[in-house]
Structures are given as structure tokens and as C-alpha cells.
Amino acid sequence: MLMTNAIDVQQLAKRYDTSMALHGISFEVKPGEIMGFLGPNGAGKTTTLRILTGLLAPTGGRVQINGLDVTEQSLAVRRRIGYLPENVSLYPELRVQEYLTYRACLKGIARAQRRQRVDDVVGQCGLGEVRRSLIGRLSKGYRQRVALADCLVGRPDILILDEPTIGLDPHQIRQTRELIKSLGQHATILLSTHILPEVEIVCQRVTIINKGRIVAVDTPDNLRRRLAGHQAVQVELQGDAGTIEQALGQVPGVARVNQQLRNDGFTVFEVEAHPGQDVREAIFRLAVDRRWTLRQLSLVQTSLEDVFIRLTTQEQDS
Amino acid sequence: MRNLWALTVREWKAFWYSPVAYGVGGFFLLMQGWVFWLLMAVLNDPRVDPSWRMSQFFFGGTLFYWLSILMLAPLLTMRAFSEEKRTGTIEVLLSAPVTDAQVVVAKFLGAWSSFGALWGLTGFYFLLLRTYTRLDWGPILTGYLATILLGGLFISIGILASSLTRNQVVAAVMGFALMMVLFSVGFLDVFISDPQSSKLVSYYSVLEHVRQAAKGIVDTRPLVFYASGIGTVLFLTVRILATPRWRA
Numbered sequence: 001m002l003m004t005n006a007i008d009v010q011q012l013a014k015r016y017d018t019s020m021a022l023h024g025i026s027f028e029v030k031p032g033e034i035m036g037f038l039g040p041n042g043a044g045k046t047t048t049l050r051i052l053t054g055l056l057a058p059t060g061g062r063v064q065i066n067g068l069d070v071t072e073q074s075l076a077v078r079r080r081i082g083y084l085p086e087n088v089s090l091y092p093e094l095r096v097q098e099y100l101t102y103r104a105c106l107k108g109i110a111r112a113q114r115r116q117r118v119d120d121v122v123g124q125c126g127l128g129e130v131r132r133s134l135i136g137r138l139s140k141g142y143r144q145r146v147a148l149a150d151c152l153v154g155r156p157d158i159l160i161l162d163e164p165t166i167g168l169d170p171h172q173i174r175q176t177r178e179l180i181k182s183l184g185q186h187a188t189i190l191l192s193t194h195i196l197p198e199v200e201i202v203c204q205r206v207t208i209i210n211k212g213r214i215v216a217v218d219t220p221d222n223l224r225r226r227l228a229g230h231q232a233v234q235v236e237l238q239g240d241a242g243t244i245e246q247a248l249g250q251v252p253g254v255a256r257v258n259q260q261l262r263n264d265g266f267t268v269f270e271v272e273a274h275p276g277q278d279v280r281e282a283i284f285r286l287a288v289d290r291r292w293t294l295r296q297l298s299l300v301q302t303s304l305e306d307v308f309i310r311l312t313t314q315e316q317d318s
Numbered sequence: 319m320r321n322l323w324a325l326t327v328r329e330w331k332a333f334w335y336s337p338v339a340y341g342v343g344g345f346f347l348l349m350q351g352w353v354f355w356l357l358m359a360v361l362n363d364p365r366v367d368p369s370w371r372m373s374q375f376f377f378g379g380t381l382f383y384w385l386s387i388l389m390l391a392p393l394l395t396m397r398a399f400s401e402e403k404r405t406g407t408i409e410v411l412l413s414a415p416v417t418d419a420q421v422v423v424a425k426f427l428g429a430w431s432s433f434g435a436l437w438g439l440t441g442f443y444f445l446l447l448r449t450y451t452r453l454d455w456g457p458i459l460t461g462y463l464a465t466i467l468l469g470g471l472f473i474s475i476g477i478l479a480s481s482l483t484r485n486q487v488v489a490a491v492m493g494f495a496l497m498m499v500l501f502s503v504g505f506l507d508v509f510i511s512d513p514q515s516s517k518l519v520s521y522y523s524v525l526e527h528v529r530q531a532a533k534g535i536v537d538t539r540p541l542v543f544y545a546s547g548i549g550t551v552l553f554l555t556v557r558i559l560a561t562p563r564w565r566a
């Protein structure tokens with residue numbers, strides 16, 4: 001049976017006055033998955049998440065959460081999600097417990113269960129010591145946890161977290177990541193970040209966005225391999241696909257060969273090289289030797305590499 | 319309903335938990351106390367006309383009355399949306415399952431009830447006065463009614479102004495300016511001789527409404543005016559709040 005995607009984004013576009021922030025992006029998040037949403041600053045992460053939470057209207061495309069349209073059924077969608085905005089802001093004049101009780105009420109937790117629910121999230125987020133403190137007096141780390149507790153208090157199935165570790169110290173970052181991982185056992189999570197190691201630690205899959213376009217959707221492991229400097233070459237040759245694949249595999253420096261689409265006698269192969277190796281010339285000479293017609297020979301995923309260069313790979317840079 | 323209540327209580331707390339409340343409240347009560355002191359002086363004057371009602375003096379009879387309403391309404395509402403926009407809490411608020419109408423109405427009710435509470439405190443002055451002289455409670459109550467209704471309209475205007483900017487000072491100035499425009503309509507009367515236009519002006523003249531109410535006269539037309547005015551302004555505010563989500 002086909003399961004409804006927890007989050008389903010199709011051809012989503014957003015224009016701000018004159019500039020396009022999103023050029024028709026599509027991606028899906030499956031129920032129970034922790035999906036990383038990775039991209040450099042200005043890529044369009046916050047814009048996407050704001051549309052998902054109904055704070056912003058899309059210019060084009062469609063977004064469904066649990067099968068509900070975010071613009072048409074905004075209220076129903078908002079009942080199902082917990083949103084952590086990029087810049088955590090809370091009411092400074094309220095006490096932690098008072099604030100969480102208020103939020104639990106807004107999120108439809110019945111009066112009889114409210115107290116218990118607040119106790120639960122206070123425990124989960126390690127807020128026991130500060131539950132009676134004024135929010136305005138809390139440290140940045142504690143405020144972040146209050147915001148996260150608010151995110152959870154309505155028992156959402158879907159958590160949308162916009163750069164949840166930004167501005168925290170390394171110790172708090174570690175704690176927050178552990179917490180997010182543990183939350184992943186009960187909820188679907190979409191987590192945006194511009195820090196590469198963060199998705200490797202927390203996420204099962206990652207969607208990479210750059211300049212309002214999706215660049216790749218993959219597992220963190222695969223991304224690491226692509227990042228390790230493996231050159232990938234796309235080559236289109238005419239001839240028997242099986243023979244060519246075997247021959248390409250024997251070219252010095254080639255790590256893997258994948259057959260891709262076939263078109264009027266030509267076949268596209270994706271050839272992955274070992275780190276630091278350039279296999280393009282060898283492939284060209286092979287084609288000449290064997291008298292295979294070569295129609296295309298190019299490097300692939302340059303856009304991905306471009307993104308990686310601009311991503312923060314070290315915590316200190318964040 | 320539960321949302322509306324929770325949101326309104328939050329608004330109430332936002333005002334009363336802040337030191338601003340005690341500055342504004344203290345200043346307001348001092349001003350009204352001064353008005354009462356003047357009132358006592360007039361009452362002790364043997365030359366005063368016996369048909370003169372002190373409610374007419376207290377409600378709309380002095381500059382202080384208008385000044386305090388025209389100051390109180392912007393001060394109570396300037397932070398309503400501006401502050402939430404400036405700090406970013408508006409995102410948290412609107413990503414919760416609440417409707418825009420609930421948010422706007424709660425902001426209105428929160429500020430309006432604070433306004434009512436401050437005016438309610440002036441009731442003590444009347445209780446004090448009662449020990450000196452016999453009071454005619456009818457016009458006093460209608461005076462309060464007019465004040466509360468007028469306050470409601472001005473507060474809805476203040477909320478509207480606050481939804482237009484993230485700067486609370488700008489919101490206060492803008493709200494004050496809009497209130498002044500409405501307040502000034504009453505003075506147009508001086509320039510108008512045609513009875514038809516004069517009737518129209520008196521429908522919009524808050525000055526006239528308060529004067530009438532202070533005499534103990536309750537009319538349905540002002541009631542309709544304030545109810546529809548508040549409704550219209552709040553409706554506009556809901557539309558403004560929803561704009562970023564509709565602007566494609």
C-alpha cells in the first residue's frame with residue numbers, strides 16, 4: 001500500500017516582490033523520517049519552512065502535510081505540526097511553565113491533561129530547574145529548549161525545525177542534537193541547517209537546496225562519498241551496453257560504473273572515479289581505440305560541489 | 319472560545335506584567351484625580367447653577383478627559399502587533415492553530431478590558447464624592463458607558479495602526495493621528511448650516527455622543543455607530559494580518 005507522505009512539496013515556487021526565492025522545488029518526507037534540509041545562507045530554507053507552516057503563501061505549486069493542503073486547510077495542518085522558528089522569540093514577561101501551559105491550551109490540549117503535558121515536555125527538554133523562571137531571564141540555551149518544548153507540547157506528528165542549533169555553544173549543540181534524535185522515534189522531522197556535519201549526525205536523508213533549487217536528495221553516507229572528492233563523469237556511447245560497461249570498469253582510476261538511460265542505440269553511463277583521479281582522458285582514448293561513437297563526456301554534479309563549497313563544514317564557522 | 323480566552327489573558331498579562339502599565343496607570347489616575355479636585359472646587363462654589371450636572375463636567379467637560387482617552391488608547395495598543403513583529407513572536411503565534419480573527423479580537427479585548435479597568439478605578443472617586451453630596455447615578459453610568467464605547471473604537475483603531483508597522487512609536491503616532499481625525503469631526507459642526515449634513519456630522523461626532531451621554535441620554539444611533547465602527551476596523555485589521563499569506 002502506498003503511504004501518504006508526511007510532507008509532500010510539489011513544484012513549490014515563491015517570489016518576493018522582484019526576486020524568486022524558490023524556483024519550483026519538489027521533495028517528500030516519509031512518515032517517521034528525519035529529513036535534513038541543507039543549504040547555504042539565502043538558499044531558501046526558511047522561506048520553504050514558512051510556507052509549510054502557513055506563515056507565507058506560495059506563489060506557485062502545492063504543499064501537503066499528512067495529505068492536507070497547507071493553504072486550503074491551514075488550521076488542520078497547524079494542529080499537526082510543531083514549528084521552531086530560526087530566531088527563537090518568546091514572551092519575556094511570562095514564566096516558563098506559564099508560557100507552556102498557554103501554548104498547550106492554544107494547541108488544543110484539554111484542560112485536564114494540560115498540567116501533565118507541560119510536566120512531560122519540561123522533563124523531556126530538561127527545563128525542570130527553570131520552570132518557574134521568567135523567560136526574559138533565561139540564557140540562550142534555555143530559551144531554545146523552551147521553544148523546543150513549545151514545539152512538542154501539542155503532541156505534533158511533524159516537527160519543523162529551522163536551524164535548531166544556531167547560536168548555541170558546542171555543549172548545548174550536542175544536547176539539542178541528542179534530543180532531536182530521540183524525538184525522531186515518535187515524529188517526522190524536517191530539520192533545516194547550513195552545517196554539513198549536523199545532518200550527518202541527526203538525519204537519515206538529506207535534501208540539499210541552493211539558490212531556490214533542489215540540488216540533491218540522498219543519504220548522508222552517499223553525500224559524504226560524493227564530497228570526498230570522487231569525480232563523477234557522464235559519458236554517452238554507442239554500442240553494446242554490457243561490453244562498454246565492462247570496459248569502462250577496467251579503466252584505471254574508475255571506481256564504479258552505472259548504466260543510465262538508453263536512447264537510439266546510445267547509452268548514458270555514470271562513471272565514478274577514485275578520489276583525486278581524472279578519468280576523462282582515459283575514457284576518451286578507450287572510445288577511440290574501440291571505435292565507439294562518443295556523443296557526450298562531461299563532469300556531473302558541479303552544482304552540488306558548488307553548494308558544498310559554500311556550506312559550513314566546521315562547527316566554529318556557524 | 320478557549321483560544322480566545324487564552325489569547326486575551328496573554329494580552330492582559332503583556333500589559334499588566336510590564337512596568338509601563340504602572341507608569342501609564344499612575345499618570346492616568348493622577349490626571350483624573352486632578353479633574354475630581356477641580357470638580358470639588360466647582361461644587362463648593364455657591365454661584366454654580368443648581369441644574370448643572372457634575373457628570374457633564376467629568377465626562378467630556380474638560381480637556382483632561384479627551385487628553386486621557388487620546389493618550390490611553392495609543393499607549394494601550396501600540397505594542398499589540400508591532401512588538402510581536404519586532405521580536406518575531408508573531409511567527410510563533412500564527413503558526414499555532416489559531417485564526418487571525420481570534421488573534422485580532424483577543425488583542426482588542428485585552429487592551430479594551432485594561433482600558434475599562436483603569437476607568438473602573440475612577441469609580442472610587444465617585445464613591446468618595448458620595449460622602450459629601452447626593453449623587454445622580456444615572457448620568458454617571460451613561461457617562462461611563464459612552465467612555466467605554468469610545469475607548470473601544472479608539473482601541474480598535476490603535477490595534478489597526480499597530481498591525482501596520484513593527485515600530486511601536488510609529489504605531490502610537492499613527493493611531494493617535496487617526497483618532498484625532500475622528501475626534502475632530504465634531505468640530506465640523508461649527509462650519510455647517512445645512513441640517514442634513516449637520517445630522518451626518520453628529521452621527522460621527524464622538525464629542526456630541528459623550529456630551530449627550532453625560533446628560534444621561536442614551537440613544538441607539540451612537541450604539542450602532544460604535545458597534546459597527548469597532549467591527550469594521552477589526553475586520554480591516556484581520557485582512558491586513560492575513561495579507562502576507564494571500565499575496566502570491
Ligand SMILES: Nc1ncnc2c1ncn2[C@@H]1O[C@H](COP(=O)(O)OP(=O)(O)O)[C@@H](O)[C@H]1O
Nearest residue numbers: 016017021039040041042043044045046047048
Ligand atoms: N521577506 C523577504 N522579502 C524579500 N526577500 C526575502 C525575504 N525573506 C527572504 N528573502 C530572500 O529570499 C532568499 C531566501 O531566503 P531564506 O529563505 O531566508 O534563506 P535561508 O533560510 O536558506 O537562509 C534570500 O535571497 C533572501 O534574501
Ligand SMILES: [Mg+2]
Nearest residue numbers: 045046047086
Ligand atoms: Mg534561514
